[in-house]
Amino acid sequence: MILVVDKNESKNILKEVAQCEGCEDSAIIGSFVKGGIQSIVFMETLIGGKRIIGPLEGNMLPRIC
Structure with a gap:
């Protein structure tokens, strides 16, 4: 599952998701940057x-992997 969330809330949301069964290895894998x-x-x-x-x-x- 990929979630797109506000940068200011990302660490709090990650902490909550990681508490769910099977989600212990959850991680922030990217970010949006301005440019071009x-x-x-x-x-x-x-x-x-x-x-x-x-x-x-x-x-x-949709890409469902």
Whole structure:
């Protein structure tokens, strides 16, 4: 599950979510930053690099993994 929440409340919300059964490893995995005219989504790799996540292709169905 991915939650998009106010930055000022993120740590409090994370603390609450982590108390739910099976959610002990919950983490903040990203943030929104201002810049440029184009929106780009980055993913941080296991070795600390950044990779661009492309837009959905084909039918715009939600990504449920």
